[in-house]
Amino acid sequence: MTGTRGTRRRPRGRPLLLAAVPTAFLGLFFLWPLVRVLGRGLGVDATPLAPLWDVARDPRTHEVVAFTAGQAVASTVLTLAVGLPVAGVLARYRFRGRQVLEAATLVPFVLPTVVVGSAFVALLGRLAPVVDLRGTTWAILLAHVFFNVSVVVRTVGGLWRHLDEAPLLAARTLGAGPLRAFREVTLPRLRPAIMAASAVVFLFTFTSFGVVLILGGPGRSTIEVEIHRATAQLLDLRTAAALSVLQLLAVVATLGLYDRSRRHQAARPLARTATTARPVRGVRARLAVGGAVALLATVQGVPLLALGERALRVGDGWGLDHFRTLGRPTREAVLSVVPAEAVVNSLAIATVATLLALAVGTSAAVTAVSGGRVGRLMDGALMLPLGTSAVTLGLGLLLAFRTGPFAGRGAVLLVPVAQALVAVPFVVRTLLPVLRAIDRRLREAAATLGAPPRRVWREVDLPIVSRAGLVAAGFSFAVTIGEFGATIFVARASQPTIPVAIHRALGLPGEVNLGRAMALSVLLALITGTVVLLIDRIRVGQVGRF
Amino acid sequence: MGALTVEGLRAGYGAGPDVLHDVTLDVRPGEVVALLGASGSGKSTLLRCVAGLEPLRAGRILLGGADAAALPVERRDVGLVFQDHALFPHRDVAGNVAFGPRMQGLAPADIDARVDHALRRVGLAALADRPVDALSGGEQQRVALARALAARPRLLLLDEPYGSLDRPLREGLASALPALVRDEGVGALLVTHDQQEALRAADRIAVLAGGTVRQFDVPERLWRDPADATVATFLGVGPLFPATVTDGTAHTAVGTFPVATAADGPARLLVPTAALHVDPHPDGPRLDATVVDVRFAGDAHRLEVRSGEHTFAVRTTTADALPAPGGTVTLGVDPRALRVLPADDGPRAGSQTGQRAEPRAGQ
Incomplete structure (x- = not known):
């Protein structure tokens, strides 16, 4: 029996070597802290389960859990109500500015939570004379809708656009009216996307931290906010850890339910053409498009306008005064640095965190597609950080590295590490589909043309992946520079990032501090917005095709 | 010395049953051999085995007279043309065609000459700078062929290369293949399920059914003396x-x-x-x-x-x-x-007569 070497067999050492990078990083900075949180929360070192039991019995916890779940459900329903019509219009109609509008829906999604918090502080302040929503649950719900509409628009719209229109037309020829045909044909086919979007929005709002911390008042606190309160105000790490365990259980249960519902969904045929959109003709189409644009502008545009307006409003007039004060030290000692320093800090930390996330995420993604047992393990392991909230990550890092090389001065390093942890899933999720979609035959063609395995990777995989890598880098940067939930646990008072500085400024009294918070929020929004718009251009231009 | 000799080849996927058993055939330099069979007959598997993309379970593959068992795919000197072309999307036409010569470490001037020659052979010299996704299906197919030719392989392997094209285009390209192969002095193994395409392009045809070569001969003899009912039925x-x-x-x-x-x-x-x-x-x-x-x-x-x-x-x-x-x-x-x-030809019945490759009459 004669054996022949095939290209499918890769050099043996490579997957293992590559797997070492993400394994070491995630093991040290994700798994170990998580173990510490679980250990503390489950009371492994003292009375087993006592911390969890104490927390579970506390009436305050019941209130918090009920509020967390209730506001998450309400936010999800509201987001769907706004997002579905917009998704339908964007998917069904072709009109000028549609692409810009689509890109614009993405901006709020990647805006840092503190910026959204600031924007709603500004908006609600402006609205206060008419209707005072400050400190109400409505403030939180509106901010969540603002945030998550793009999840629905992108997820559902993506499927909607590629739905074959023939079955819908068939239903119409068989006597169904437009609404009936939509309900009988289109809606069932959109179900998987709607379910997916709902699950994502529910998870996001269930684990919402920054928005609730800034907009919620007494009695309006999510589990995440409680964890932070227990840590920062009560210095009660035992309770914080127990709450984290509770939170993890809830998230895992949600993901499990979602996964089960998804498994029952069969693949549905899509249209061959990239889009089934048609031009806007007739009164109804005009009304639909106009309505969707107006809805989106109200829900997503107005809060941003309010933020900009508040940042520029000085007394009764307008000016850049709030921006100018960023360079001056504060009179209050609480904000111990010049705000401009926070900007420099943030840029540097986000750059380091992005590089870290890219290194870890790329090697993890490459390992995951390389197949074999190592690859499959990695593929599964990569899902873990996705289900862990930033606050839990931050608490874990705090618990795990209070002593050792990352304590004291070394703590500077923990901030980019914490941010990279949050960004790694983004990198992996961006690269994996691209890596998976590279046609095996491209590699085979390169091999038959004389390229050895390593050269095949360099000539075929790398050039195709590098564009996706650019997108991943952009996403990482946008995510890390706005990261708040994990950063606030590990950032030192002397070296705040922009989001941390905004949060502090919002907590201080006085027009100067509010103005500064608004100015910093505008700056941060501009940075992330620019990065995301750049990414979207790359996507539309090239990467989207693979 | 043949461009390709396959002897007693047996192959299959994973732990599955044999897809090919006891396949024997040969391709001479300058000759087009068509591998004709219905889908699932094992044609593409045979091609992938020759290219070194699938392992053998038994038998030998000789390339230019030398056993290829020890040769990894990148050193086999075969040009594989895929059904949907598998052009590199991140390179333009010339960049695709230059890939093989670049892998051989040629000087830039020589690479250019190879690219130019190959593109001219397929009539696409004017499109050298185009991105590949701006080309029609027929043009993409010709780029794929030029890319394979530019590496100067000793054997061209064509896996249903015209399968995704319209009939007239398919027939035109198939008819142009014999002259191209003769001029370049390479052998070609053409996988197809289309009798007309095989007749247009091939000097000899191997009819593959049930994982084995039922008959391997010049087209005239196949139609005049089909080895068994399976071959006669498939050829119509x-x-x-x-x-x-x-x-x-x-x-x-x-x-x-x-x-x-x-x-x-x-x-x-x-x-x-x-x-x-x-x-x-x-x-x-x-x-x-x-x-x-x-x-x-x-x-x-x-x-x-x-x-x-x-x-x-x-x-x-x-x-x-x-x-x-x-x-x-x-x-x-x-x-x-x-x-x-x-009266009855089981899956193996034709194999005795089928694998006796007879020399082409008049050559």
């Missing part, structure tokens, strides 16, 4: 009637026919449609049939007729005496064209 030579042979006569449900050399016993009689002509009073053997349909086919009329269990087509140029659908027609049979085939 003509109807096969169950028969009993006694003393040089085949007895069938549709008549008796002289078959001088056949051995006595149960058999199947192949009546090639090319040996049939409409003739109310034939001199020799005759076949009576019912007319199902009559269609004008440009240069002749095409009669669809039924005889016994079979429905088949007969061409006739005698337009003035056309039978009507539902009527009967008498067909004269050229007795020299009749063939007696084994």
Whole structure:
């Protein structure tokens, strides 16, 4: 029996070597802290389960859990109500500015939570004379809708656009009216996307931290906010850890339910053409498009306008005064640095965190597609950080590295590490589909043309992946520079990032501090917005095709 | 020394059953061999084995006379052309074609010369700077061919290269292949399921069925002397009637026919449609049939007729005496064209006759 070497067999050492990078990083900075949180929360070192039991019995916890779940459900329903019509219009109609509008829906999604918090502080302040929503649950719900509409628009719209229109037309020829045909044909086919979007929005709002911390008042606190309160105000790490365990259980249960519902969904045929959109003709189409644009502008545009307006409003007039004060030290000692320093800090930390996330995420993604047992393990392991909230990550890092090389001065390093942890899933999720979609035959063609395995990777995989890598880098940067939930646990008072500085400024009294918070929020929004718009251009231009 | 020799090859995927068993064939330099078979017959697997993309379970593959077992895919000197072309999306036309020469470490000037030559061979010199996704399907196919040629392989492997193209384009490209292969002095193994394409492009045809080569020969002989019923049916030579042979006569449900050399016993009689002509009073053997349909086919009329269990087509140029659908027609049979085939050919039955590759007549 004669054996022949095939290209499918890769050099043996490579997957293992590559797997070492993400394994070491995630093991040290994700798994170990998580173990510490679980250990503390489950009371492994003292009375087993006592911390969890104490927390579970506390009436305050019941209130918090009920509020967390209730506001998450309400936010999800509201987001769907706004997002579905917009998704339908964007998917069904072709009109000028549609692409810009689509890109614009993405901006709020990647805006840092503190910026959204600031924007709603500004908006609600402006609205206060008419209707005072400050400190109400409505403030939180509106901010969540603002945030998550793009999840629905992108997820559902993506499927909607590629739905074959023939079955819908068939239903119409068989006597169904437009609404009936939509309900009988289109809606069932959109179900998987709607379910997916709902699950994502529910998870996001269930684990919402920054928005609730800034907009919620007494009695309006999510589990995440409680964890932070227990840590920062009560210095009660035992309770914080127990709450984290509770939170993890809830998230895992949600993901499990979602996964089960998804498994029952069969693949549905899509249209061959990239889009089934048609031009806007007739009164109804005009009304639909106009309505969707107006809805989106109200829900997503107005809060941003309010933020900009508040940042520029000085007394009764307008000016850049709030921006100018960023360079001056504060009179209050609480904000111990010049705000401009926070900007420099943030840029540097986000750059380091992005590089870290890219290194870890790329090697993890490459390992995951390389197949074999190592690859499959990695593929599964990569899902873990996705289900862990930033606050839990931050608490874990705090618990795990209070002593050792990352304590004291070394703590500077923990901030980019914490941010990279949050960004790694983004990198992996961006690269994996691209890596998976590279046609095996491209590699085979390169091999038959004389390229050895390593050269095949360099000539075929790398050039195709590098564009996706650019997108991943952009996403990482946008995510890390706005990261708040994990950063606030590990950032030192002397070296705040922009989001941390905004949060502090919002907590201080006085027009100067509010103005500064608004100015910093505008700056941060501009940075992330620019990065995301750049990414979207790359996507539309090239990467989207693979 | 052949460009390719395959001896007793056995192959399959994973732990699954053999997809190919005991395949033997060869390709000479400058020759196009078509690997003709229905989908699932193992054609593409054979191609992938030759390219080194699939491991062998048994047998040998010789490239230019040397055993290729130890050669990894990148050192086999074979040019593989995929059905959907597999062009590198991140490179333009010239960049795709230059890939092979670059891997060989040629000087830039030599690479350019190779690219230029290959593109000119396929008539695409003007499109060198285009991105590949701006090309039509036919142009992409030609780029894929040029990319394979530019590496100067000793063997071209074409995996249904025209499968995704329209018929006229497919036929044009297939017809251009023999001259190209002859001029470049490479051998070519062309995988196809289309008899017309095989006839246009191939010097010899290997008919693959059930994972084995049923017959490997020049096209004329395949159609004249198909090795068994499977080959005859796949090529569409003509109807096969169950028969009993006694003393040089085949007895069938549709008549008796002289078959001088056949051995006595149960058999199947192949009546090639090319040996049939409409003739109310034939001199020799005759076949009576019912007319199902009559269609004008440009240069002749095409009669669809039924005889016994079979429905088949007969061409006739005698337009003035056309039978009507539902009527009967008498067909004269050229007795020299009749063939007696084994009554039963299991999956292996044809392999003995099938793998005896005979030298091409007149060469």
